[in-house]
Amino acid sequence: MxxxxxxxxxxxxxALQTGLGRVWPDAPRYxxxxxxxxxxxxxxxxxxxGMLVGCxxxxxxxxxxxxxxxxxxxxxxxxxxxxLGGLGSRFDLNSTPSRxxxxxxxxxxxxxxxxxxxxxxxxxxxAPHPLEIVIKAIVTGVLVVVAFGMTGWRxxxxxxxxxx
Amino acid sequence: xxxxxTTRTNVIxxxxxxxxxxxxxxxxxxxxxxxxxLRGWVSRFTAPIVSIAGAIGGGFAxxxxxxxxxxxxxxxxxDLETELERLRTELRVSRVATAENDRLRELLGxxxxxxxxxxxxxxxxxxxxxxxxxxxxxxxxxDGVRVDLPVVAWGGAVGRVVEVDNGHALVRLLTDxxxxxxxxxxxxxxxxxxxxxxxxxxxxxxxxxxxxxIHGDRVVTSGIDGIFPRGFGVGQVIAIQEKPDGSQTIxxxxxxDYRTMEDVMILLEPTGGEMLAPSGVERPR
Numbered sequence: 001m002x003x004x005x006x007x008x009x010x011x012x013x014x015a016l017q018t019g020l021g022r023v024w025p026d027a028p029r030y031x032x033x034x035x036x037x038x039x040x041x042x043x044x045x046x047x048x049x050g051m052l053v054g055c056x057x058x059x060x061x062x063x064x065x066x067x068x069x070x071x072x073x074x075x076x077x078x079x080x081x082x083x084l085g086g087l088g089s090r091f092d093l094n095s096t097p098s099r100x101x102x103x104x105x106x107x108x109x110x111x112x113x114x115x116x117x118x119x120x121x122x123x124x125x126x127a128p129h130p131l132e133i134v135i136k137a138i139v140t141g142v143l144v145v146v147a148f149g150m151t152g153w154r155x156x157x158x159x160x161x162x163x164x
Numbered sequence: 165x166x167x168x169x170t171t172r173t174n175v176i177x178x179x180x181x182x183x184x185x186x187x188x189x190x191x192x193x194x195x196x197x198x199x200x201x202l203r204g205w206v207s208r209f210t211a212p213i214v215s216i217a218g219a220i221g222g223g224f225a226x227x228x229x230x231x232x233x234x235x236x237x238x239x240x241x242x243d244l245e246t247e248l249e250r251l252r253t254e255l256r257v258s259r260v261a262t263a264e265n266d267r268l269r270e271l272l273g274x275x276x277x278x279x280x281x282x283x284x285x286x287x288x289x290x291x292x293x294x295x296x297x298x299x300x301x302x303x304x305x306x307d308g309v310r311v312d313l314p315v316v317a318w319g320g321a322v323g324r325v326v327e328v329d330n331g332h333a334l335v336r337l338l339t340d341x342x343x344x345x346x347x348x349x350x351x352x353x354x355x356x357x358x359x360x361x362x363x364x365x366x367x368x369x370x371x372x373x374x375x376x377x378i379h380g381d382r383v384v385t386s387g388i389d390g391i392f393p394r395g396f397g398v399g400q401v402i403a404i405q406e407k408p409d410g411s412q413t414i415x416x417x418x419x420x421d422y423r424t425m426e427d428v429m430i431l432l433e434p435t436g437g438e439m440l441a442p443s444g445v446e447r448p449r
Binding site: 011014015016017018019020021022023025026028029047048051052055058059060062063064065066067068069070071072074075078079082114115117118121123124125126127128 | 170173174177178181182185186187188189190191192193202203206207210213214216217218220221222224225287288289290291292293294295296297298300326327334336340341342361362363422423
């Protein structure tokens with residue numbers, strides 16, 4: 001059941017990223033939809049789930065949107081999922097500001113790690129404008145908050161129904 | 165104690181995953197078969213999601229574009245009527261020139277440009293960032309598409325197929341920072357290598373300083389890279405920078421707007437290298 005939920009969440013993420021890219025090709029500069037499940041599972045689940053979802057999410061992203069180095073997003077998101085999962089198990093991250101900050105910092109780290117890895121692999125890439133990185137971090141942070149809000153609302157509804 | 169063992173297992177798992185993905189990255193750069201196989205599995209498993217989401221996204225894009233198109237159509241209609249009259253006159257002149265060109269070509273013993281076999285494809289989604297400038301097309305190995313085939317659109321070159329599965333192809337656009345295509349300036353005939361910058365411009369490199377390239381010159385594919393046939397538009401010169409080594413770096417505005425592209429054509433036969441072989445010379449078998 002848990003595995004099916006992970007697959008469904010990743011499928012929704014991929015569908016949103018694909019649909020968004022079709023409507024607005026520049027969208028990947030300003031939002032990383034596939035980062036949301038990684039942050040969600042790292043905060044709400046365990047360190048291991050954050051890491052594994054990060055790995056799966058990154059590899060899916062690589063398969064569809066990566067022309068040069070397959071595995072680069074998988075590497076970044078695995079590492080980020082592990083770090084966030086570790087922090088999530090030590091600190092209380094159940095407030096909206098902390099979820100937003102985690103989402104934003106994860107996206108920021110993803111962008112910077114990407115640049116470093118490309119340098120390491122000798123792959124050409126244009127350094128994104130700092131404003132682009134900041135906007136991407138903020139938008140993804142907001143998406144993380146929205147995702148938590150939606151799951152919280154759904155769980156609340158389910159709880160109220162069981163009380164009745 | 166159990167907490168310690170969980171942490172240790174997580175660290176071992178992390179190291180294994182990171183190591184595995186480092187191997188994938190290195191394999192991908194070396195174009196190793198194992199990487200392609202894994203990539204194929206992932207894309208095959210997720211292909212239906214991408215197809216459906218791409219179609220829904222296309223519908224939304226069409227709706228948004230449709231409203232603004234209607235407003236623009238009236239204004240464009242008037243302009244087009246005037247343009248049509250002018251083009252009719254030009255067509256008459258160019259027919260005469262074409263006939264003359266055919267005769268001269270025959271005299272020079274040059275072969276006709278072969279029109280390569282091609283198939284149309286629709287853009288499923290685009291991913292335009294400074295690190296990757298790619299589009300996904302709805303054609304794959306089932307339609308005869310394979311890696312390294314050139315993709316063109318009305319008016320110019322689009323990019324090259326870098327990954328392909330049964331029903332989809334991933335195309336690296338000319339603007340991708342790891343992209344390169346042999347180009348030639350249409351007027352001055354100066355040749356160079358057109359490379360992407362991960363932005364909305366292209367650079368034509370390795371052009372000699374006294375090549376005579378000027379602002380506004382059109383650069384087309386030269387065909388010597390063995391991937392693109394010659395003559396497909398690449399871009400227009402917008403800036404020229406001289407370098408201390410005696411060469412020039414020429415900045416181009418791409419011929420096509422990759423953001424609004426919906427349909428393209430995949431050329432199923434690489435023609436560049438073949439076409440440039442001198443005619444009448446027996447090839448080694």
